[in-house]
Amino acid sequence: MSASLEASAEAEQALDYDAIVIGAGMSGMFQLLRLREMGMKARVFEAGTGVGGTWYWNRYPGARFDSESYSYGFSFSKELLEEWNWSEHFAPQPETLRYLNMVADKFDLRRDIQFRARVAAAHWDEAARHWAVTLEDGSRHVSRYLITAIGVLSAPTLPRFEGMDSFRGLAFHTARWPHEPIDFAGKRVAVIGTGATGVQTIQEVAKTAGHLTIFQRTPNWCAPLHNRKITDEEQAKIRADYPAMFQRCQETFSCFLHTPDPRGTFEVTKEEREAFYEELYASPGLCIWVGNFKDTLTDRAANKEISDFVARKIRQRVKDPRVAEMLIPTNHGFGTRRVPLETRYYEVYNQPNVLLVDSKATPIQAITPTGLRTTEAEYEFDIIIYATGFDALTGAFDRIDIRGEGGLPLKQKWAQGAQTMLGMLVEDFPNMFMLLGPHTALGNIPRSIEYNVEWVAALLRHMQASGLTRAEASAQAVAAWTEHVKQIGAGLLTNEVDSWMTGVNRNVEGKETRIIARYSGSAPDYRAWCDRVAAEGYRDLALS
Numbered sequence: 128m129s130a131s132l133e134a135s136a137e138a139e140q141a142l143d144y145d146a147i148v149i150g151a152g153m154s155g156m157f158q159l160l161r162l163r164e165m166g167m168k169a170r171v172f173e174a175g176t177g178v179g180g181t182w183y184w185n186r187y188p189g190a191r192f193d194s195e196s197y198s199y200g201f202s203f204s205k206e207l208l209e210e211w212n213w214s215e216h217f218a219p220q221p222e223t224l225r226y227l228n229m230v231a232d233k234f235d236l237r238r239d240i241q242f243r244a245r246v247a248a249a250h251w252d253e254a255a256r257h258w259a260v261t262l263e264d265g266s267r268h269v270s271r272y273l274i275t276a277i278g279v280l281s282a283p284t285l286p287r288f289e290g291m292d293s294f295r296g297l298a299f300h301t302a303r304w305p306h307e308p309i310d311f312a313g314k315r316v317a318v319i320g321t322g323a324t325g326v327q328t329i330q331e332v333a334k335t336a337g338h339l340t341i342f343q344r345t346p347n348w349c350a351p352l353h354n355r356k357i358t359d360e361e362q363a364k365i366r367a368d369y370p371a372m373f374q375r376c377q378e379t380f381s382c383f384l385h386t387p388d389p390r391g392t393f394e395v396t397k398e399e400r401e402a403f404y405e406e407l408y409a410s411p412g413l414c415i416w417v418g419n420f421k422d423t424l425t426d427r428a429a430n431k432e433i434s435d436f437v438a439r440k441i442r443q444r445v446k447d448p449r450v451a452e453m454l455i456p457t458n459h460g461f462g463t464r465r466v467p468l469e470t471r472y473y474e475v476y477n478q479p480n481v482l483l484v485d486s487k488a489t490p491i492q493a494i495t496p497t498g499l500r501t502t503e504a505e506y507e508f509d510i511i512i513y514a515t516g517f518d519a520l521t522g523a524f525d526r527i528d529i530r531g532e533g534g535l536p537l538k539q540k541w542a543q544g545a546q547t548m549l550g551m552l553v554e555d556f557p558n559m560f561m562l563l564g565p566h567t568a569l570g571n572i573p574r575s576i577e578y579n580v581e582w583v584a585a586l587l588r589h590m591q592a593s594g595l596t597r598a599e600a601s602a603q604a605v606a607a608w609t610e611h612v613k614q615i616g617a618g619l620l621t622n623e624v625d626s627w628m629t630g631v632n633r634n635v636e637g638k639e640t641r642i643i644a645r646y647s648g649s650a651p652d653y654r655a656w657c658d659r660v661a662a663e664g665y666r667d668l669a670l671s
C-alpha cells in the first residue's frame with residue numbers, strides 16, 4: 128500500500144461519522160433523514176433538550192405561525208401530510224412543537240440526535256479531510272462533512288443596559304422562555320421591543336397582566352393576521368389540495384401562498400387602489416405584505432400610498448390620538464421592515480392598564496433591582512420581557528469557532544459581510560454545507576429548507592457515486608453569487624432601513640451599519656441558479 132493510501136485509510140478509520148449536523152430544527156431533522164437514506168452515519172448535535180429549533184426555543188406567550196400552517200409543514204412525505212391535521216390556519220407554537228415531535232417519532236430521528244450538546248468549535252483538517260467538532264463539554268467528534276442547520280434567527284440578543292443582572296423579579300428573553308407557564312395575573316409587566324415577537328407577546332400578555340408597560344423604540348407597521356380554526360370540511364379540502372398548493376408555493380416569489388400583484392400601484396384608479404388595500408387588510412396572513420402591488424417596496428410614492436392607508440387604520444383603531452401617532456412609524460414605509468401580524472394588537476392600547484413609552488425619546492438607562500429607569504422616569508415591575516430580537520443571519524455562525532483551511536476563522540472570512548455560494552458553501556471551508564446560510568432564499572422557511580436539504584443531499588449522492596470526498600466552492604462562484612445578491616438588492620426600499628434584514632443590531636458590536644445581508648430575489652430564480660450548478664455537474668465547485 129502506498130504511503131498516501133495508507134494515510135487516507137487511517138483518516139477514514141478516524142472518522143466518527145460521515146456527517147455531523149448542527150441543530151435539530153426543521154432543517155437538521157430533514158437533513159438527518161436524507162443522510163440516513165443514503166447510508167451515511169450521521170449525528171446531530173442540538174443544544175436544546177428536544178427537537179424543533181425555532182419552535183423549541185420560542186415559547187413566549189402568543190408565539191404562532193404567520194404563514195398558513197398547511198403551507199409551512201413538511202411536504203416531503205405524503206404519509207405525513209395524510210396523518211397530521213392543523214387546528215388553526217396559523218398554528219400556535221405548542222402545536223407546531225407537537226407536530227415536529229411527531230415527525231421525530233415517526234422517522235425515529237432521536238436515536239441519531241444528541242441533545243444538550245452545544246457545538247463550541249468546528250475545525251477543518253485538510254490533511255485528514257475531516258471536520259473536528261468540539262462540544263461545550265469538551266468531547267471531540269470527527270466527521271467527513273459538516274452541515275450547519277443553525278437557523279437564521281436563533282442567536283437571541285439582550286440589550287446592554289447597566290444593571291441587567293440586578294433585577295429581582297422574573298426576566299426573560301422571548302427566545303429563551305421557560306418551559307413552565309408564567310402567570311401574569313395581577314403582575315406589573317414590561318415588554319421591551321415591538322418587532323413581530325413583541326407584538327405577539329404584547330397582545331397575549333395584555334389579556335391577563337395587572338399592568339403592562341410597553342417600551343417601544345421604533346414602531347412597526349402591523350397588519351391583522353385573521354386567524355381562525357380549520358373546520359373538518361376545510362381540512363378535507365386542504366388535504367386534497369396539498370399537491371397543487373405546494374406547487375403554488377414553488378411558483379410564488381418567496382414560497383408563500385401569496386405573491387405580488389402584477390399591477391403597479393398607480394396603474395389603477397384611486398378608488399380601485401383603496402378597495403384593493405381594504406381587501407388585503409381583510410385577508411389572512413402576510414398577503415398585505417407579499418401580495419401587494421408589485422412596486423410597493425420599490426417606488427416611494429407607491430409605498431407612501433399603502434403606508435398612509437395603514438396609518439389611517441391605526442388611527443381608527445387606537446382611541447387616544449396621541450398614542451395612535453406614537454404607534455405610526457415615521458422613519459420607514461410599510462413593508463420595508465418585516466410586517467408583524469397581529470390580533471387586536473392596536474386595541475391593547477385602549478386598555479386602561481396599558482402604557483406605551485417612547486424609548487427613543489426617553490431611552491432606557493438602566494435595569495434596577497425593582498424595575499427600570501429611563502431618562503425621564505423610574506418604573507417598577509414584577510416581570511420584564513425582552514422581545515429584543517436576534518443577531519440574525521450570521522449570528523449563530525459567529526457563536527461557534529468555525530475554522531476552515533489553514534485555521535482561517537469563518538468570522539474573519541466574513542469580516543466585511545458574508546460571502547457564500549448560494550448561501551450554502553464558502554470558499555476555504557471545504558465539506559461545510561449551510562442550510563439557511565446567509566444569502567440563501569428565505570421566505571416561507573420550510574419550503575427553502577426542503578430545497579436546500581435536497582440540493583445538499585444530491586451533491587453528496589453525486590460525490591458518493593463518484594468516490595469523491597472533498598467539495599469546495601470556487602472563488603469565482605462565491606464572487607458571482609455574492610455580487611448577484613448585492614445587485615438584486617439595489618433599489619429596494621427595504622435596504623434603506625435599519626433592521627435585522629439589513630444586518631443591523633445595536634446590541635451587537637460591529638453590527639451598527641446596514642449591509643446587503645439577505646438575498647432578496649425570487650425563490651424560483653434562486654432555485655434555477657442552484658439547479659444549473661447541479662445540472663452542469665457541479666463545475667462551480669472543486670470536487671476531488
Ligand code: NAP
Nearest residue numbers: 191192193286320321322323324325344345465514515516
Ligand atoms: P426584531 O424584529 O429585531 O425586534 C426587536 C425589537 O426590540 C425592536 O422593536 C427593537 O427596537 C427592540 N430593541 C432591541 N434592542 C433594544 C434596546 N436596547 N432598547 C430598546 N429596544 C430595543 O426581533 P423579533 O421581534 O424577535 O423578530 C425577528 C424576526 O423573527 C421577525 O422579523 C420575523 O422574521 C421572525 N418572527 C417570526 C414570527 C412568525 O413567523 N410567527 C414571529 C416572531 C418573529 P428597534 O426596532 O428600534 O431596533
